[in-house]
Amino acid sequence: MNERIIPWQPTVIAGPKQALMVTPETAKMMVKKAKRPLLILGPLAKEEPLVTHSIEISEKWDLPIVTTADTFKTYLEKGVKTKAYGVVEIINLLKDPEWNGLEGEGHHDLVIFIGGIYYMASQGLSSLKHFAPHITTLTLCKYFHSNADASFPNMKDEEWLIYLEKMKTD
Amino acid sequence: MAPKPKELKGDFWKTKDFKISIGDIIQKKETENTDEPLVSMGPTQKPSVTDLRSWDMKLLDRYEPFYSPLCDMCCLCTYGKCDLLGKKGACGIDAAAQQARIVLLACCIGSAAHSGHARHLLEYLIGKKGEDFPIEMGIGIDIEAPIMRTLIGKTPKKLGDLKEALDYVEEQMIHLLSACHTGQEGSSRDFESKALHAGLMDNLGKEIGDLAQIVALDMPKGDAQAPLVELGIGTINREKPVILCIGHNVAPGAGIMDYLEEHNLEEDLEVCGICCAAIDITRYNKNAKIVGPISKQLRFIRSGVADVIIVDEQCIRTDVLEEAKKNNAIVTATTDKMCLGLPNKTDEYPDKIVSQLINNQIEGALILDPEKVGEVAAKVAMKISKERSRTKTLPDLDEIIELAKECTECEWCDRVCPNSIPMMDAVMAASTGDLSQMQRLYNNDICYSCGRCEQECPRNIPIISMMAKIGEINLQDQKYNIRAGRGPVQDIEVRRIGAPIVLGDIPGVIAFVGCTNYPDGGEEVAKMAEEFLERNYIVVTTGCGAMTLGEYKDEEGKTLYERYSGSFEAKGLVNMGSCVSNAHIPGVAIKIANIFAKKPLEGNFEEIADYILNRVGACGVAWGAYSQKAAAIATGVNRWGIPVVVGPHASKYRRLFLGRTDKEETWQINDLRSKEVINGEPAPEHLLYAAETIGEATVMTAKLCLRPNDTSKGRQLKLNHYIDLHKKYFGTIPEDIYKFVRVQKDIPITYKRDIMEILDEKNWKPRKLPQEPSLMDMEGD
Ligand code: SF4
Ligand code: SF4
Ligand code: SF4
Numbered sequence: 001m002n003e004r005i006i007p008w009q010p011t012v013i014a015g016p017k018q019a020l021m022v023t024p025e026t027a028k029m030m031v032k033k034a035k036r037p038l039l040i041l042g043p044l045a046k047e048e049p050l051v052t053h054s055i056e057i058s059e060k061w062d063l064p065i066v067t068t069a070d071t072f073k074t075y076l077e078k079g080v081k082t083k084a085y086g087v088v089e090i091i092n093l094l095k096d097p098e099w100n101g102l103e104g105e106g107h108h109d110l111v112i113f114i115g116g117i118y119y120m121a122s123q124g125l126s127s128l129k130h131f132a133p134h135i136t137t138l139t140l141c142k143y144f145h146s147n148a149d150a151s152f153p154n155m156k157d158e159e160w161l162i163y164l165e166k167m168k169t170d
Numbered sequence: 171m172a173p174k175p176k177e178l179k180g181d182f183w184k185t186k187d188f189k190i191s192i193g194d195i196i197q198k199k200e201t202e203n204t205d206e207p208l209v210s211m212g213p214t215q216k217p218s219v220t221d222l223r224s225w226d227m228k229l230l231d232r233y234e235p236f237y238s239p240l241c242d243m244c245c246l247c248t249y250g251k252c253d254l255l256g257k258k259g260a261c262g263i264d265a266a267a268q269q270a271r272i273v274l275l276a277c278c279i280g281s282a283a284h285s286g287h288a289r290h291l292l293e294y295l296i297g298k299k300g301e302d303f304p305i306e307m308g309i310g311i312d313i314e315a316p317i318m319r320t321l322i323g324k325t326p327k328k329l330g331d332l333k334e335a336l337d338y339v340e341e342q343m344i345h346l347l348s349a350c351h352t353g354q355e356g357s358s359r360d361f362e363s364k365a366l367h368a369g370l371m372d373n374l375g376k377e378i379g380d381l382a383q384i385v386a387l388d389m390p391k392g393d394a395q396a397p398l399v400e401l402g403i404g405t406i407n408r409e410k411p412v413i414l415c416i417g418h419n420v421a422p423g424a425g426i427m428d429y430l431e432e433h434n435l436e437e438d439l440e441v442c443g444i445c446c447a448a449i450d451i452t453r454y455n456k457n458a459k460i461v462g463p464i465s466k467q468l469r470f471i472r473s474g475v476a477d478v479i480i481v482d483e484q485c486i487r488t489d490v491l492e493e494a495k496k497n498n499a500i501v502t503a504t505t506d507k508m509c510l511g512l513p514n515k516t517d518e519y520p521d522k523i524v525s526q527l528i529n530n531q532i533e534g535a536l537i538l539d540p541e542k543v544g545e546v547a548a549k550v551a552m553k554i555s556k557e558r559s560r561t562k563t564l565p566d567l568d569e570i571i572e573l574a575k576e577c578t579e580c581e582w583c584d585r586v587c588p589n590s591i592p593m594m595d596a597v598m599a600a601s602t603g604d605l606s607q608m609q610r611l612y613n614n615d616i617c618y619s620c621g622r623c624e625q626e627c628p629r630n631i632p633i634i635s636m637m638a639k640i641g642e643i644n645l646q647d648q649k650y651n652i653r654a655g656r657g658p659v660q661d662i663e664v665r666r667i668g669a670p671i672v673l674g675d676i677p678g679v680i681a682f683v684g685c686t687n688y689p690d691g692g693e694e695v696a697k698m699a700e701e702f703l704e705r706n707y708i709v710v711t712t713g714c715g716a717m718t719l720g721e722y723k724d725e726e727g728k729t730l731y732e733r734y735s736g737s738f739e740a741k742g743l744v745n746m747g748s749c750v751s752n753a754h755i756p757g758v759a760i761k762i763a764n765i766f767a768k769k770p771l772e773g774n775f776e777e778i779a780d781y782i783l784n785r786v787g788a789c790g791v792a793w794g795a796y797s798q799k800a801a802a803i804a805t806g807v808n809r810w811g812i813p814v815v816v817g818p819h820a821s822k823y824r825r826l827f828l829g830r831t832d833k834e835e836t837w838q839i840n841d842l843r844s845k846e847v848i849n850g851e852p853a854p855e856h857l858l859y860a861a862e863t864i865g866e867a868t869v870m871t872a873k874l875c876l877r878p879n880d881t882s883k884g885r886q887l888k889l890n891h892y893i894d895l896h897k898k899y900f901g902t903i904p905e906d907i908y909k910f911v912r913v914q915k916d917i918p919i920t921y922k923r924d925i926m927e928i929l930d931e932k933n934w935k936p937r938k939l940p941q942e943p944s945l946m947d948m949e950g951d
Binding site for chain 1: 242256265
C-alpha cells in the first residue's frame with residue numbers, strides 16, 4: 001500500500017471510507033469553489049514556520065480563522081484576528097446544520113484544518129464525517145488524515161513546506 | 171411536578187434521626203434499642219434504570235451528547251461488520267446510537283471493575299472481621315456514606331449492611347449490560363441515560379469499597395494530617411529484596427505488610443506498588459512505598475528491581491508474566507480477574523508453593539488468599555533476591571548507543587506512538603551519544619512506556635529497556651512524596667468552608683483525578699494544580715492523578731504535598747486515596763447540599779444533583795483519563811451535576827456533553843423561590859469537555875466553577891480568576907464575559923473599565939438574579 005496514504009497513525013483507520021489524497025492544486029480548487037470556507041488552526045500552529053504559512057494562506061484566500069486550544073494568543077500577538085473556540089466546541093457548532101457560521105452570515109461549506117493534535121484532530125474529523133454531511137473537510141497538515149474528506153499525504157518537512165508555499169499562489 | 175417525599179419505615183437499619191434547626195444540623199445518634207426510626211424517604215429509593223431518566227433528559231437537553239466515532243463500523247454481532255457511516259446497521263442502529271451504546275458498554279465495564287473490586291474487598295473483610303464489624307468514621311464524620319444514603323436511603327452501621335447496597339448495584343449492572351445487546355435500544359439519548367446510571371452505580375460501588383476498607387483496615391478516616399509517604403523510583407532500596415504490587419486491590423499488599431510485621435521483617439524487605447494498590451497499601455501501612463502511577467509500569471518491571479511481582483486487578487499489563495520472565499522475577503496472581511493461566515495454589519502449603527516457584531516447577535502461582543500471598547511473596551523475595559541481583563537486566567549506557575545505531579529512521583516508532591512522541595529523533599540522538607532527548611521523554615512521563623514503539627520497531631531496538639536504563643542516570647532525583655490517602659472530607663470541614671465558598675474566597679473545588687495518558691507529561695498537570703492552589707481553590711485528588719501531583723518539586727525541592735495543607739480548605743491539597751476514593755468527590759458535594767441547604771438525602775437523588783449542578787462550584791480534571799473506569803467515574807459525577815475537563819486522548823471515549831451558549835433557551839432555570847422560569851446563563855457551560863492543551867483546560871476549569879446561584883461577591887472573585895487565567899493563556903479578557911455578568915455588582919473591580927466596554931458593545935442588560943436556581947419543576951416535568 002502507498003505509505004503516503006496510510007494514516008500517519010495507522011490505527012485511526014475507521015472504515016472503508018478514506019480521505020482523498022490531494023495535491024496543493026486540488027486543494028486550491030476546493031478553496032476556490034467554496035462559498036464560505038473556514039480555516040481552523042490547532043495548537044501545533046503556534047510554532048513557526050507554520051504561523052507565517054497559516055497567516056499567508058488565510059490572507060491569500062481571505063479565510064476567516066478559528067483558533068483552537070490557546071492558539072489564539074500567538075495570532076493575537078501577530079495582530080491577526082481570529083476567533084477562539086475549543087476544538088470540540090467549533091466542531092459541535094459545525095455539525096449543526098442550523099448554525100449560522102462564524103460571522104452569522106451562513107454556514108461554512110469547506111473547513112480547512114492546520115495544526116491539530118493528530119489523534120484528536122482525527123476524532124474531530126470523524127465527528128464531521130459522520131454528523132456533518134453538509135461540510136467538506138480538508139487538512140493541510142503534513143500527515144494523512146483518513147477521516148477528512150481530502151488530505152495532504154504523509155510528507156517530510158521539506159516537501160510539506162513546498163506544498164504550503166504552493167497554497168499561497170493561484 | 172417536584173417529587174413528593176414518601177414516608178417509609180426504616181427496617182432493621184438504624185438510620186439516624188435527622189432533625190434540622192436554623193443554621194445548624196442536629197443529628198441525634200440513635201441508641202441500640204431505637205425502634206423503627208422514621209426516615210423521610212424521597213421519591214427515588216434504589217432507583218431503577220429508568221427512575222432518573224427525566225433528570226437525565228434535562229441534562230441531555232442542555233448538554234447534548236457530542237460524538238466522535240473511533241470506528242465507522244460495528245462488529246458486535248454476526249450480521250456485521252456494519253458500516254454505519256451515513257447508514258444504519260443491519261439491526262437498524264445508527265452511528266449516534268452505536269456510539270452511545272459503546273459508551274454504555276465502557277461505563278458498564280468501568281463500573282463493574284469498581285463494584286467487582288468492592289465485592290472482593292467486602293467479602294474478604296467480612297471474612298476477616300465479621301458482618302457486625304462497626305462502620306465508624308470518627309466524630310468528624312456523621313454522613314459516612316452520602317451516596318449510599320441518597321440512593322439506598324439507609325446509613326450502613328456495620329460491614330454486613332454494605333451488602334444490600336452492593337446487591338442493588340449488581341442488579342442494576344446486569345440490566346445495564348443487557349441493554350447493550352443487539353436489537354434493543356435505538357435512541358442515543360436513552361443509551362446515555364443508561365450510561366449515566368452505570369456511572370452512578372460506579373460511584374456507589376466505589377463508596378462501598380472504600381468505606382469497607384477504611385473501617386476494616388483502619389485506614390485514615392478523613393485525616394487531614396495523614397502522613398507523607400515515599401513516592402518515586404528513586405525511593406526503592408535496591409539492596410533489599412523487593413516486592414512490587416500492581417493493581418487496585420489492597421488485600422494482597424496488606425497481607426504482605428502483615429506478614430512482615432508479624433515476623434519482624436519490615437526492615438529487611440521493600441514493599442512497593444504501582445497504581446492504586448500502592449496508594450491503598452500506604453493508607454494501610456505507611457512503610458510501604460509508591461513507585462508511581464501506571465506510566466511507570468513497564469519500565470519498572472524491565473528494570474528488574476522487583477524480585478516478586480504481585481498482581482491483583484485492573485490496569486495491569488497483561489504481558490506481565492512474559493516481562494517478568496525476562497529478568498527472572500516471580501509473578502503471583504491474586505484475584506479471579508487475572509489468573510494468567512497460572513496453576514491455582516490457593517490450597518497448597520505456603521512452603522511448597524515457595525519451593526515450586528523458586529525451583530521453576532511452576533511459572534508463577536495463582537493464590538486467592540491474601541494472607542498466603544503475604545507469606546509466599548516474602549519468602550520467595552528473600553530467597554531469590556541475592557541470586558537475581560547478579561543478573562543483568564538492562565543494557566549499559568554504551569550498549570544503548572550501539573543499539574541506537576541500528577535505527578534506520580523508518581519513523582514507525584513515531585507513527586504508532588499513541589502520544590505522537592518524537593522517539594525516533596531521541597533514538598537517533600542516542601546513537602550519537604546524546605541521551606538527553608531520551609531523558610527528556612523519560613522525565614515527567616512524556617513517554618508513558620506503553621511499549622507500542624518497541625513492538626513496531628523493525629530493528630527490534632529495545633526502546634523501553636533503554637529508557638529504563640536512562641532513568642537510572644538520575645535515580646537520586648526521583649524521590650518524592652505524597653500525603654497518604656485520607657479518605658472522605660469531614661463534615662466539620664464542610665461546615666467551615668460555608669462562608670468562604672459563598673463569598674468566593676474559595677472560588678471552587680477542583681478534583682485532579684484519573685490516569686496518566688497525558689499528552690505532554692505530568693508536570694503541566696501538577697503546575698495546573700499549583701495554579702489553582704495559589705488562587706485559593708480547594709484541590710482534591712485521587713489515584714494516579716494524586717501521584718502525578720506528588721512528582722513535581724518547586725525550586726526549593728518541595729512537593730505540593732509539603733507546601734499545602736491536607737485539609738479541605740482554601741489552598742488545601744486533599745489526597746482522598748485511590749480510584750475507589752473518587753466516591754468522596756461527589757460525596758463531598760452531596761454533603762454540601764445536605765449541610766448547607768439541609769436537603770434530606772434519602773431517596774432524593776434528583777434534588778441533590780439539581781442542587782450540586784446549580785450551586786456547588788466543583789469541577790473535575792481528568793487530564794490523562796484512559797480506562798473504562800475513568801469513563802464511568804466521569805459519567806457518574808456528571809449525573810450528580812459536576813462538570814469534568816478531560817485531556818485530548820479522552821476524545822477517544824467517543825462522547826462528550828457540550829452546552830451551546832448560542833441556544834439561550836437551554837439555559838433557562840426555575841427560581842424555586844419566586845416560582846418563575848427565568849433566563850439563566852451558561853453555568854456550568856459544559857458537562858464533559860475535552861481540551862487540547864493545558865492552558866485551554868486551565869481556563870475552562872476556572873469557567874466551569876461558575877454557578878447560577880453565585881453571590882455577586884462570589885461571582886466577582888470567580889470571574890476575576892477566569893479573566894486572569896484567560897489573559898495569561900489567551901492574552902485578552904474573554905469575549906464571553908458578558909454572559910456571566912448578571913448585574914453590575916458581578917463585575918470584578920480590577921477589570922471594571924474593560925468589562926464595561928464589552929458590556930456596552932454587546933448591548934448588555936442586567937438580568938434577574940435567581941434565589942434558588944433549579945432545573946426541577948420546569949414545564950414538561
Ligand atoms: S449489532 Fe447491529 S450494527 Fe452491530 S454488527 Fe450487529 S447488526 Fe450490525
Ligand atoms: S513507549 Fe509508548 S508512549 Fe513511549 S514513545 Fe513508545 S509508543 Fe510512545
Ligand atoms: S521504529 Fe526502530 S528503526 Fe524505526 S525509527 Fe524507530 S527506533 Fe528507528
